[in-house]
Amino acid sequence: MLSAMDGVEGVRAAPRRGGRAPSTSRSQVLDLVRTRAPISRVELAELTGLTQAAISHTVRALLAEGLLRETGDREWTGGKPRVMLTLDPLARCAVGVQLGADWLVVVITDVRGAVVARTRVRGARRHEPDAVVQTIARHVDVLLRASGVGRRSVVGLGLAVPGTLDLDAGAIAVSRSLDRWQGFPVRSRLGAAVGLPVVMDNDATAAAVGEYWAGRTVGSAAHCTLYMGAGIGAGIVVGGAVYRGASGNPGPLGQMHLHREGHAPGPTLEELAAPHAVARRARRAVAEGRRTTARLSADADPITDFGAVATAAVQGDALAVELVEDSAEYLADAAVTVANLLDVDSVVLAGPAFSTAGSLYAAVVERRLRAELHAAARHGVRVALAAHVADAAAVGAAALVLQEELAPRRR
DSSP states (O other), rough: OOOGGGGBSSSOOOOOEEEEEOOHHHHHHHHHHHHOOOOHHHHHHHOOOOOOHHHHHHHHHHHHHHHHEEEEEEESSSSEEEEEEOOTSSSSSSEEEOOOOSSEEEEEEETTTTEEEEEEEEOOTTOOOOHHHHHHHHHHHHHHHHTTOOOEEEEEEEEEOSSSEEETTTTEOOOOOOGGGGGOOOHHHHHHHTTOOEEEEEEHHHHHHHHTTTTTTTOOOOOEEESSSSSSEEEEEEETTOOOTTTTTTOOGGGOSSSBBTTBBOOHHHHOOOOOOOOHHHHHHTTTTTTOOOOOOOHHHHHHHHHHHHHHHTTTTTHHHHHHHHHHHHHHHHHHHHHHHHTSEEEEEEEEGGTTTTTHHHHHHHHHHHHOTTTTOOOEEEEOOOOOTTTTHHHHHHHHHHHHHHHHHOO
């Protein structure tokens, strides 16, 4: 059940049938069925180490709740055929909202984290919070009706936001990109507007949970998602549990001063690598006479300009490639630091900044990690782009709700 300690208000769970399985075995079974289905009861017992009786009890309860179903397939092993199990995708659904300065994304996902419906509009930078909340509520209503997903199957809404969070108040405490939202009780206002319980977390953490829930980090002991939108952050998942720190605010990589100037702190990572920094250097280069195929905006909009540079870089424009690779090298400085500090074996790049030139960033990060990982003799680091790279925080926000409702990891 969603709990107040995780920042949820107005909790309303989907209706249940039958007795609920113990949380530990329930989580183990759901995780395995979600990532390895179709799978048999015998395989579940072998992989979890639980007894056949415990597996039978857990599976029976999950079947009664409508979360699992038998596929009708059989696995023949020479004896009695094994009945295969899978998740019922629409047995539970969740809404995910990615609140950003540049983009506002709303998705509906099924229980596996697959996107059922999605919409994306320009972000919340220039609009009043109350107006944006009502816009989100309208989009949620439209998506639910268009997708045919009934509200009774929706377990809640996950909200991914940038900045430093006050999870007790359900608000953004500090945000460089959304200063109007500082102190605004977004969790309670959004919950009242959409009529759903709301879970709130930072965008990088949400994106990391989305990768885990979709089964893309299977086999990883320690995973990091590097998220870049208007800012840069890191979400950490260890053994399926999110690392949240003392206040729920881990991973503000964008504020790291990695390059000092004498005794004074040098520019932050965001001032060197974020989209607005790339856009600024592009304009300066053009003003100095450099040639490029990137078509910069007439109003110097950093979102548009970064998109133009990223597109030109993918097409091989020399200046654009130089700018993107400079940004990627700075980002790789942070990636190497995090990977060595936390001994991670998986890194995913997520966020709207990677939607066009993400492959160029990934190549640089992978090269640097291969050369500079402290524990390289023991393990490598898998580097990949997120499954829904531009909308990763929205998809992950929905996964936050699903994980807390169906397979919670107590911290």
